[in-house]
């Protein structure tokens with residue numbers, strides 16, 4: 001469906017991403033998200049201006065941060081009468097917030113807005129054990145002091161151990177890495193291919209930094225001026241020397257070809273195209289369409305291949321081919337995820353059995369993939385990744401020239417995937 | 426602040442400082458504020474320029490007292506400023522007129538009061554030239570003799586100048602904006618295009634680009650431009666982005682993360698302006714403030730230290746200016762204002778700063794030549810040469826040396842970044858069309874670089 005109004009990406013801003021527990025160890029989700037909004041406001045002169053809505057989210061979130069995005073807006077340079085909403089769809093969050101705002105703009109419910117995401121694995125909420133929680137709740141309900149003491153007396157030493165959040169699928173008990181390890185193995189993805197993809201990611205990201213590509217996409221934070229996980233000097237040899245971390249001793253997945261826990265925030269400014277023009281704002285690319293899909297990993301589907309399904313449905317709806325894009329952004333949760341996705345698109349069997357297509361989606365030119373690096377090199381602060389990708393891709397497409405299209409593919413926990421098409425204005 | 430410094434500026438420390446003969450620095454009158462006392466004038470050779478200009482400013486005036494009789498007269502109340510119109514003076518004997526009006530004023534001037542002398546920029550004949558320069562000697566001496574933050578400055582006026590053309594200069598000199606400008610002289614001419622009207626927000630809706638504005642003097646320049654109504658584009662290196670964003674947001678401007686030494690820096694500034702403020706938008710003010718020091722004695726200076734300083738402080742602006750002047754969207758408009766930052770170290774030379782002095786003296790040379798080149802487009806080019814200004818840059822100087830720098834000027838204190846910013850604001854003013862090719866030292870009449 002072609003709507004009369006176009007949601008365009010005006011630009012973006014993010015903090016440099018750093019390893020969890022590093023330079024941002026003392027920064028909260030709120031601090032990081034506020035910083036991302038402030039950098040965006042400064043870049044586009046939004047200080048004191050009211051936008052129609054800011055959508056944001058975090059995957060690891062304290063219950064006290066129930067209104068995280070609204071609080072970030074209040075702490076930012078934006079006009080305090082800018083409303084905000086929190087959204088969450090695991091690693092799809094960042095892209096979903098962008099789509100939420102874009103859809104409102106397309107429908108005429110908004111003229112301008114920000115899609116944002118943040119995650120601080122350093123600021124992750126630590127929960128208490130169920131035993132401790134029950135005892136505390138009982139003590140709280142108690143009417144008298146003896147009753148209260150009795151409730152508290154039920155606490156046992158093992159109740160006091162904190163529980164840190166884990167990246168584990170609740171229904172399978174497997175970590176995301178273990179899920180991917182199974183996928184990587186079943187698709188026959190080699191260690192060498194994964195390491196090569198990781199190396200390219202670092203090389204592309206380093207080259208982009210050196211070329212000043214991020215000068216108008218990133219704002220320094222807490223003295224950090226570049227992505228902290230980037231290893232510009234890594235090599236095939238160094239990556240090959242790393243020990244497997246998933247898939248057992250024979251596994252092919254290492255810390256080098258899997259993303260690390262990361263802290264960071266990203267924000268994308270969106271506007272109705274003519275509104276942007278009238279307000280002296282640039283337009284980089286428009287959001288053409290998007291699709292979310294889910295698979296059933298509880299009955300054996302590959303956990304992180306839902307985006308392949310989403311892409312098939314999206315292309316079908318748009319009457320497009322997989323080869324119709326100038327650039328592809330496939331989120332590098334793991335090198336194996338990207339390679340399995342590419343393999344799935346090429347596989348006649350997968351495309352026919354799982355996607356119901358007469359012929360495979362086909363292959364893409366690798367030179368068009370993640371051209372400015374992706375999550376393996378930049379890091380992956382869960383909800384911030386979508387914003388990073390959208391802003392970078394929009395800029396890349398705009399430089400390529402009007403009409404250039406890009407495809408974004410992001411996998412998420414719970415067997416979900418979000419994909420979107422952008423087109424340079 | 427170092428321990429020694431804290432000591433000196435603490436209450437008991439003040440006592441020690443007095444004993445050491447270090448007077449407590451006067452708190453200077455600053456901002457868009459006229460003197461409290463009366464503005465008195467003396468036209469020594471019948472020129473009406475001073476009275477015309479003050480009338481335009483709406484400043485009421487009285488006649489200056491003259492020391493003509495046996496007893497020198499005394500002002501019954503402190504006066505705020507003495508404006509001496511010395512245009513038309515050609516003979517040495519006429520200098521006596523200055524003495525006669527200055528004598529009562531030296532004691533009668535209020536704290537942060539002003540002496541302003543107007544003189545002819547162009548004179549003919551040997552005696553007239555001697556008189557012309559003699560006035561500068563008087564001005565500098567008055568600056569040194571005045572106490573309590575009062576200043577003296579001399580304006581050389583072109584022959585056909587009108588009150589309207591001088592108004593922005595007179596307003597700047599009388600107001601607190603010129604607090605740290607002392608003992609200086611510069612020339613105001615008759616521009617080809619008429620000057621803009623005086624206004625309290627002279628830069629309203631105009632675009633002003635300030636490089637190096639994440640902190641220090643640059644942040645204050647952006648602040649003054651915003652106060653005066655400008656839409657500010659704050660430029661600094663990406664590494665300073667967090668502070669830059671805070672400045673831009675506070676001032677309602679935009680931030681452009683850019684290393685001005687990048688090859689396409691000029692293009693990127695124009696592209697930013699055009700994309701944020703529209704294809705028709707033009708830059709009114711371009712302030713080349715970004716600067717670095719890499720101090721070492723020449724004996725220890727390598728090519729890298731040498732080159733870096735010249736690149737940032739001088740070469741970058743030489744590349745950026747022509748790009749922004751070529752008529753492209755987001756470039757400099759007609760009647761634009763270009764301002765650079767020189768330094769008293771550049772004018773005087775400074776031990777350990779050969780590279781910096783080269784770049785800053787170079788700025789002076791550039792400004793003078795450039796002003797002539799763009800005059801017919803109504804564009805002005807000027808520079809300020811700050812003396813000792815309290816910033817992160819000068820906080821790096823060892824304390825004792827720093828204290829010496831602070832004290833060795835007529836105002837007995839370091840300048841505030843706002844003082845440099847206000848002087849730049851005066852250059853940026855559309856009403857300052859007649860001020861071009863000038864270098865104003867903002868140094869409290871520092872002994873260095875006279």
Ligand SMILES: NC(=O)c1ccc[n+]([C@@H]2O[C@H](COP(=O)([O-])OP(=O)(O)OC[C@H]3O[C@@H](n4cnc5c(N)ncnc54)[C@H](O)[C@@H]3O)[C@@H](O)[C@H]2O)c1
Pocket residue numbers: 636637638639640641642643660661662665683684685686714715716717737766767768769810811812813814815816817818819
């Ligand atoms: N502080 C003084 O007493 C004094 C005296 C004379 C002249 N100055 C001059 O005044 C100007 C400002 O000085 P300050 O004391 O505020 O210094 P500062 O060091 O506090 O600020 C200078 C700013 O320029 C920026 N900058 C440096 N290189 C840059 C580049 N390549 N591209 C973009 N931005 C860059 C820096 O990041 C910094 O934010 C400088 O030109 C300096 O030489 C200062």
